[in-house]
Amino acid sequence: MGKAIRYLLVGLGAVVMLFPFAWAVITSITPSDAVLAVPPDFTPDDASLDAYGKLLDTLPFWRIVANSAWIGAASTTLQLVTSAMAAYAFARLPFPGRGALFSVYLATLMMPLPVLVVPLFIEMRTFNLVDTYFALLAPTIASAFGVFLLRQAINQVPREFDEAAVLDGAGHFRIFLYVVLPLIRPALATFAIFGFMASWNSYLWPLIIIKSPEFMTLPLGLATLHGQFTTEWDVVMAGSVISVVPILILYVFAQKHVIASVAQSGLK
């Protein structure tokens, strides 16, 4: 294939990927009365930040962003720890019924969330945890997907490494901490991203379990916004822009590692 065509294709694709984001930014600074104009104005002369002001008046948006950020970080950390440990057990510690238990883990991935939400709510209320940070976190402490992913990665670590450590007198905890974990770092990084995304995007569960605005997370805030300002696309897009910015900054810093680690994470 010609080099020119290759560049053209990739470039066009990149435009398609970026345009929606750019358009969201443009819409968010367009004065509200010009938002619905046809043809669209790509360079609004009288750009204004009114939509952002309106947004911050309606919802405690920074608080909501902060909630999402710290809950995302906490749930990612918890998932990393619990999943890596279980993955180690499934990869390295044979015990009777291991295969069956692993199948149970995988099966939980196939259950649609909306139907689990009601029993889970009732459970939370029995624990007296409705409308708390813990209730937001609880369902994300363990991740079957994480166990699946990390077990694949650990399976690819040559057993000779473990055996060498055993000869040095290391037990399973030391092997796990000092041999296996460093070797599956790329997979851990990959999973950290997916785990964070899952929490960052989660919508239905927070909707059910959270009542007070002070515990609201981003998707909930955005959906509320969309409900209240259905045609005020400038405000809705301002909310979207604000919610993308933190993860974008994170991503710019981590980009190299993210792509590299996904590429090496044993997803092949």
Next chain:
Amino acid sequence: MSQRIRVAASLAAAALLATACSQGSATKAPSGEGGKVTLRYFTFSAAPDHVKDLDKIEKAFEKENPKIDVVVETAPFDEYFTKLQTSIAGGTAPDTFELNYENFVTYASAGSLLDLDTVKGDGDPSVYAKESLDAFQRDGKQYALPASFSTVVLFYNKDLFDKAGVAPPTADWTWADEQAAAAKLTDKKKGVFGDFQPVQFFEFYKTLKQAGGEFLSADGKKSAFNGPAGVKAAQWLVSKVGKTMPTEAEIGGTADYDTNLFKSGKLAMWHNGIWQFAGLKDAAFTWDVVVEPGDAAKASAVFHNAVAASSGTKHGKEAWAWARFLSSSNTAATTRVESSWELPPVADQAVLSGYLKDPKPANRQAVFDSLKSIALPPVIKRQQEMQDAVTKQLTEAAAGRKPVEEALKTAAADVDALLS
């Protein structure tokens, strides 16, 4: 799974559940300091435009009842019932909550509402308009107190009528008059539409009544709308789409599209509720309202909201006091009237007469006239499914994917299945 792990896992789970249950029974009693009772109220009609008005009513109530602290929780209508149902299922139902007439039956017959007569204090029931009070009774028990009502009227842009040389609507208009005027007023080149009436369940049951039909059979056990009147009503709604009214694509699924179209002076006639009055105060053109045109008969839609108490509340007396205050107190009634929110269902015409003093729209009397012949929505146990089924078939017909007759036939079969 190995026997040992299975046993260990179930033991752990059982132990945790046991602690959980013992905790659960000791639910934090919702009472504040100094013997103050905290009363939760969940509502959909306040946010976002009338939060301040509700706040005003709440403050007045707390002043009169210093021992009660009302905590308001709001949710948009789309999410309201999702949250209410889950909280009832989980046993965390709010003490008091708002219900609309369509959903009242579902909750009352499920036993989740407190019979308010068992907790009522002093208070004369005659302050309420009788029809409103009766609407929230079931099996002779008062399960909720009517808090507000609103009706649907025909809004029109007088300037557009004058410019086109068409006589503005009157209370005597029929569908034919509306159609003729709408055709003359529509000017697609200028983006002006003659008419706007959504194609969905709520418009259908009403136009059906206007066409002389009934939605359900007299015993309520079968659908009755699949007949000449039903076809006429559905045809009337569907025929506007793309001719005198924008199509779904032009609307773009945006909920306030019609509001903005009317506000920008590009819509001549608009079927909508009186809750729009406040938002139209600053319109740059002359507008007014009139009772909706009928066909074989006149029929106007009335929406009713009420305050109910949860059957599980520990504060029945306080719940009643709040419901009573919210629905019939002078403060509540005048606040609703002054902010052109919705109307208080009170019998005292003097309170309501304040509503007529507002100069805009000029023909406010139409709101009361529309009450003379009303169409209440049909209510069944599987309400939401019925509404969705009817709207779905009407949408298909409006999109031209089905003839109206076939759509109605399918809708009738669906509704019959829900009733069986």
Next chain:
Amino acid sequence: MTLTAVRPKAGGTRERRAPRRRWRYAGTVAVFLLPSLIPLTLYTLIPMVASFWTSLHEWDLITEMRWVGLGNYLELLGDAGTRAAFLHTLYFIAGYLPLVYLGGLGLALLLNRAMPGRGLLRGVYFLPVITSWVVVALMWKWLLNPASGVVNWALGLFGVSGPGWWTDPDWAMPSIIFASAWKDLGFVMIILLAGLQAIPKEFQEAAMVDGATAFRRFRHITLPLLSPSSFFVVVISLINGFQVFDQVKIMTGGGPGGATQVVVSQIYDLTFRYGRAGAASALSWLLFALVLLVTIVQIRGQKRWVTYG
């Protein structure tokens, strides 16, 4: 084992020590397993069991449950709404899967070769993957707005009058498919890139020496060696495809006229709008069974097309 062979006479002491060691080993397994097993049990498995129990009842979330046995399942199997929901889900998968897979494969092949700005470009394609579905759905709803959306305006420049997209029963599902493919393209690309990079260069070089055309090299070397990655992508995409929900909920809510009502949005409606939690649970278990079946068939069938190098 080796120890036993070397010191056969130590049998006596071993017998006393073995149970202790076995207990210690069990303890180690438990310490590694329980941090995830306990929360998984509490917050996923118990609700799953509860939902199965619910599926045997009629329950509106408000009144007491009423036992109906397999009634919900029997009703669902003969129900037109269920059939429509499964068909719409299959429609989504049929559109979405080829689009993300072929698109992702194309991108991976293009971006696997050295070119300036390659890292940045990969980043650009990955950006939608890390953006929340609520945001993506809102952005696409706006782009595909029939009246004032940019897409229809652009089509208008070419003299094409754009469709009603998510407001038109015929175009609503394609709109959701486009938005979903746009979001997930980068994910597929990254996984396939990883696969491509794991293919040893020697294979390609050897084939080139033999004078194989680019197409033949792709067909007979790249594609087979990429099959494990492809397998992973297909399995995960199918599981996610069967559970498509967030984008539907925000973009169309299942409409217009039920045209995008997929299985999980039907489950949502049954639970929260129609007060039929029992039927909803039964439908979830039917979906669960289907996904499980499809996944097992895939794992069984992978021998036919997946080559592990």
